[in-house]
Amino acid sequence: MIELATFLVDDHDVPALRNVILHLASIGYCERKICERLGLSDLTEIIWRALPIYREEQLATRDALNSAIDFFFLQGIISINELNQVFDNNERDILIKVGLILVHNKKCYARASLYPVGNCLVFSDHAWPQLPHPGFLNVPYDQVMYVGIDSRWLARTTVRNTSSSTLDLCTGSGVHALLASSHSKKVVAVDINPRAARCTYFNAKALGLTNIEVVVGDLFEPVYDEKFDLITANPPFVPSPVDTLGYRDGGNSGEDILQRIVVGLPNHLAPGGSAQIITELGERMNEQMSSRLRVWLGGAKMDILILRLSVHSAASYSIGHANGDEDYDTFLNSVHDWSSNLRKQGYTQVVSVLITFKWSDITLGEPWTRVEELQPPHNNAGKEVEALFIQERLSRKLNLYEILKQSKMRRTGPIGLTEARLLGSKLRANSQANLLGSELPIFKWLNHVEEEILVLMEKPLTLTEIIVITQELNFQEEDVILAIRSLIRNGFIIMT
Ligand SMILES: C[S@@+](CC[C@H](N)C(=O)[O-])C[C@H]1O[C@@H](n2cnc3c(N)ncnc32)[C@H](O)[C@@H]1O
Structure with a gap:
């Protein structure tokens, strides 16, 4: 088993680390090029079961970019010659020194993955910790969330107005804080997991971003009564029968953290600002999911836009989350546990949603909730989310x-x-x-x-x-x- 990165870096190593990031960007390590090389139309399509195919068919010809993709994105173990194709000696040495790579018996292992998101490159723990590399049987509770499909959906739908302050709750690798840094004067990134906070801090340093404050804490607790123009959150949202993975398990209902975030919004969202949460919501027969959000808002006059991005039946959700792939009995028992938890919650399906909250325009009457079923975006769509609010409000004007x-x-x-x-x-x-x-x-x-x-x-x-x-x-x-x-x-x- 390969030890994970500690995400610690000495200040005097930061410039050299930043050069490595710039170098990777210069050889084309970005979303578009990685998609091209892997034959994907979007990075959200990547599946670990196809890794040998990507490796043997798409990345067979080894140039610097293909070796970098295999190493830092697909958890490949590459040879020292391939590593030397990507990095010069100084770059290789600094990566070893800050604990991002390990060279052993002429084989090279990455201790973290590097995810391109928009115009950022973000280090985080590996997406598939149970693969032979890094080889975890049980994923540690404090594993930092990889940049997943939900992370990308939130990144692409964030309303990116120039603002004075952003709060990123449940920051994990810091992906949303890092992206907000370019359009927000100040960003506060909060995570309860110290390892995640370290990862965010490490990423901010590696990217040379100086306006991000990283705090270990419980949701809004570290920011007291401060208000923000933009609040982003990707909480642990999975309605789960177990509590084994800090970034994933959101209690039996999936709503333990989500509910507390929504309850706190009225106290922390500045007038004119947007709060955006990517999450999953369990759906019950004869109950509108928005009614829960209204209860949690406690009568605060906010408009709510819910974009339904993907729907999973209770059965497919349970099968997708069950563990014990290698042993039928363990696997089927786990499917039972997951599906009976959903049944107890009354959930017939689980829906991936992007929820945006804004303070209502009180001249337009009661706050509204709008729900749209859409295909998830492949590119930046924050302006379109903003436009939906403008269109809805205009269409409601009495004059x-x-x-x-x-x-x-x-x-x-x-x-x-x-x-x-x-x-x-x-x-x-x-x-x-x-x-x-x-x-x-x-x-x-x-x-x-x-x-x-x-x-x-x-x-x-x-x-x-x-x-x-x-x-x-x-x-x-x-x-x-x-x-x-x-x-x-x-x-x-x-x-x-
Ligand atoms: C689904 S991950 C999201 C990571 C990252 N924001 C992203 O989009 O990729 C959820 C994160 O919430 C953090 N978390 C869980 N409970 C929390 C709490 N009470 N306060 C702050 N962060 C919390 C976890 O440690 C984890 O890093």
């Missing part, structure tokens, strides 16, 4: 009619219309619209009026022009306004 009269409207961009019709029936065809090129495309069935308005907007039109044209189609003015409201809400038209 929308007056606002519309003062400007022209146009299609937001190219829109795809997919027509469905029942052959043999006299029923009119229905169309589904989506904004092409969007990272978070909303697919919405249009009614007849909405479709006509969208089709006729070949050029920007005033409200009066739309009403005059649609009168010829016998549309009522109030139906036209209603349709425009809905098209704005779904981001298909905007005012110019």
Whole structure:
């Protein structure tokens, strides 16, 4: 078994460590290039069961980048010659000195993995600790979370406005704190696991970021009553029958940490700011998941946007989390434990969601909750999350009619219309619209009026022009306004 990195670094070694990061970036160690080399359309598609295929087919020709990918991303054990292809002697020596690599019997082992996320390179523990390298039978409780699918979804959907302060709760490797450092004057990163806090601190140093304060603590406790413009969190959210992995297990309901975060938001979110949480929520029959969030907010007037990114049946969730792959009895018993825990919670399925909270605009009435089912983004989509709030709020304005009269409207961009019709029936065809090129495309069935308005907007039109044209189609003015409201809400038209 290979000892894990300690994530400790002496200050005088930091410049050399930073040079190693710059060197890896210069040979193309980034999300796009790694995807290209591994034949993936997105890093979230990577699966450990395919490691030999990536290694033998995709990375067979060994240049510096392929060796680096095998070593720091796929937990490969590489030869000293391959390591020398990637690093010069100084770089190799500093990596050994800070405990990131081990060379033994001419074989080289990484003691941590290096994950590209957006424009950052982030060290953390290995994604697959039970593989022969590093070879853990039981994963240590204080294992630092690798950069997983959920980490990437949150990174891609974070609203990145320039802000004065960001709080990253449950920071782990620090991935969200590191990314926020470029658009936030100050970032506070909190984790209860000292090893995770060390990893975040190590990453901040390696990237040369000086505006991140890393604190070991329990959620909001280290920041007292301080308020933040941006709060991000990826808590341990798994509804689990066991408590064996600190970054994963969220109690039997999965909500032990999540609930405490939501309860604390009203006291810590600054006006105009966003709080964003990536999590999984168990769904019960006849219960809207948003009702739990409202209870936890305790009446605080916040709008909630829930993006449903992926749905898992209780059965597939239990099978996916059960352990004991090598022994059927152990495995089946574990499936039983996981599925009976979900049953006890009343969960029929578990849904991966990105939840964004913002203080409501009280002139628009009661706080709203909006739920959308979407494909997870492959690129940055924070601006689209922000736009969904703007569109929802505009569509709710009581004086929308007056606002519309003062400007022209146009299609937001190219829109795809997919027509469905029942052959043999006299029923009119229905169309589904989506904004092409969007990272978070909303697919919405249009009614007849909405479709006509969208089709006729070949050029920007005033409200009066739309009403005059649609009168010829016998549309009522109030139906036209209603349709425009809905098209704005779904981001298909905007005012110019
Ligand atoms: C799912 S990991 C997220 C890591 C990282 N933010 C990411 O997105 O990859 C959850 C993290 O929450 C931390 N954690 C668990 N309970 C906590 C608490 N009460 N206060 C602060 N952090 C906590 C764990 O140690 C772990 O690092």
